[in-house]
Amino acid sequence: MEGKPPFRPGLEGIVAAETTISYLDVEAEEIVVRGYDLIELARKKSYLDVVALLLDGRLPTPERRLALQAQLREDSDLPENVVSILKRLPPETHAMDALRTGISALAGHDPDLEDRTAEGNRRKAVRLLAKIPTIVANSFRLKKGETPVSPRRDLSYSANFLYMLTGQEPSEGEVKAFDQSLIVYSEHEMPNSTFAARVIASTQSDLYGAVTGAVASLKGTLHGGANEAVMYMLLEAGSKDNLERIMLDKLARKERIMGFGHRVYMKKMDPRALLMKEALAELAEEKGERMLYEMCETGEQVMQREKGLFPNLDYYAAPVYYLLGIPIEVYTPIFLAARTAGLGAHVIEQHANNRLFRPRVRYLGPRGLTP
Ligand SMILES: CC(=O)SCCNC(=O)CCNC(=O)[C@H](O)C(C)(C)COP(=O)(O)OP(=O)(O)OC[C@H]1O[C@@H](n2cnc3c(N)ncnc32)[C@H](O)[C@@H]1OP(=O)(O)O
Ligand SMILES: O=C([O-])CC(=O)C(=O)O
CATH class of the missing domain: 1.10.580.10 (Citrate Synthase, domain 1)
Incomplete structure (x- = not known):
């Protein structure tokens, strides 16, 4: 409609910058x-x-x-x-x-x-x-x-x-x-x-301010905070069967399962998640810890079956960090x-x-x- 610019909730699909990055x-x-x-x-x-x-x-x-x-x-x-x-x-x-x-x-x-x-x-x-x-x-x-x-x-x-x-x-x-x-x-x-960082920088504010704003953005569980939330869910479950039950309960309550879905790759696997899945398989082998890998695969199958959703990077980065012995509270800061x-x-x-x-x-x- 002329005179009325379109409104897209969450700016979905809107091009916000030209970039060579x-x-x-x-x-x-x-x-x-x-x-x-x-x-x-x-x-x-x-x-x-x-x-x-x-x-x-x-x-x-x-x-x-x-x-x-x-x-x-x-x-x-x-x-x-x-x-x-x-x-x-x-x-x-x-x-x-x-x-x-x-x-x-x-x-x-x-x-x-x-x-x-x-x-x-x-x-x-x-x-x-x-x-x-x-x-x-x-x-x-x-x-x-x-x-x-x-x-x-x-x-x-x-x-x-x-x-x-x-x-x-x-x-x-x-x-x-x-x-x-x-x-x-x-x-x-x-x-x-x-x-967030580019919006801040666009006022001619400085890099420290832009990165500080980005930290606040990344903390949220819909963004970087998901990697920690994934690990807490996997630990709470402790087994494949429990994980399936926890996930089904959450879905029945219309809750989101952290580590799944993505604004851009909603109907496809995040290529980064695939690479981290490989890294998890190698680490699980090195450490003799197959259980975590198998639980993650179960979770992946449940979400595919129930919601047609794929894992994003956070889903597989979290167990990789766990097997590396990193404290969960710093997963998002590492991101x-x-x-x-x-x-x-x-x-x-x-x-x-x-x-x-x-x-x-x-x-x-x-x-x-x-x-
Ligand atoms: C490295 C990263 O930062 S990747 C993102 C990390 N964040 C997460 O893993 C959090 C869980 N995921 C989500 O909340 C979402 O998939 C987001 C925030 C990443 C993307 O959200 P949006 O693009 O806004 O999609 P939106 O929220 O509109 O979801 C579309 C539909 O999929 C469902 N959906 C999306 N993700 C999930 C999920 N993780 N669990 C359950 N349902 C989901 C929504 O409920 C919605 O269903 P409906 O249409 O029946 O209401
Ligand atoms: O692209 C996004 O919206 C979130 C994400 O996966 C990232 O920042 O790595």
Whole structure:
């Protein structure tokens, strides 16, 4: 209708930006990242390669990769007063709220805070990528009064992150699964959190504000918070039969089952979930833990049969993290840590070609009232 712009609840199907970063090609079942298939990147490259690809637009040369690794190692410690802010949070604080506070508190320490050039934003994104794993791994320890774990500079980025999370030096197989999870979480076109970050950046606000907003978005169970919810459901069930019963009960009460469905892949399997399912099978083999894998398959069959819905990434990332020995409360913070690369790329792109986001509404309220 002329004069009346269309309203789509949840902005479903609306194109909100032009981008060269990524695209979900549902027909081709491909997640395109800077021209590459994300799943192929996860099979053949490491998370640091994908970070460089996202921030610089191309895969790194060996020299660029080494320079990135050195920078990430150098910047991985937290300023003392950020540690003391994290220590003062009440023990009940959700790990995503602690992460949001930590990122926000880091802003004032960054000499490039007000530099919105691509180079300035890249430097900030790399500092965040260096420090976020240290916050994620330590905020849950600090609020319980436990001793923080220092980053190990002799380990690769992913090995160190996993080491800080568990306190144990990981095996090669564990590092591979964790690194792949970081890659598949690194970027995904225009989810709610990336949209939130771009909306914030579009006011010419800074990268720290944009990422802080994205943390708040990602905390919700309809988005990143689902990975933790999946694990609590699997643990509550403890067996295939119980899981089926719990899921059927939830569906009968019209509740949502976490880890299933997706705005873009509602009637197809999320390609990232398939990769994490493979990683789960390998880890289950390595650890002699078939039960969790079999339970997940049961859940998948129940949802297929009852609702025609497929698992999303969170459904299979959660049990992978469980077998890696990672505390459940930091599953969503890990998602954000990995996604910082994509968020950095989106803020760089938004600032490079900015127009303020400012949509309109369809007004349904009264008019003409007298005060
Ligand atoms: C990595 C990620 O962040 S992926 C997303 C992680 N989030 C989750 O796993 C939470 C569970 N999933 C969901 O809630 C949804 O599938 C979302 C939020 C991801 C997508 O939601 P939307 O695109 O808004 O779809 P919408 O909510 O309209 O659902 C469409 C239909 O499918 C049903 N549905 C969708 N997901 C689920 C689910 N997980 N469990 C049960 N029913 C579901 C809805 O009830 C609805 O049915 P109806 O038409 O009979 O009312
Ligand atoms: O794309 C989405 O809406 C959510 C998602 O899977 C992600 O952010 O990885």
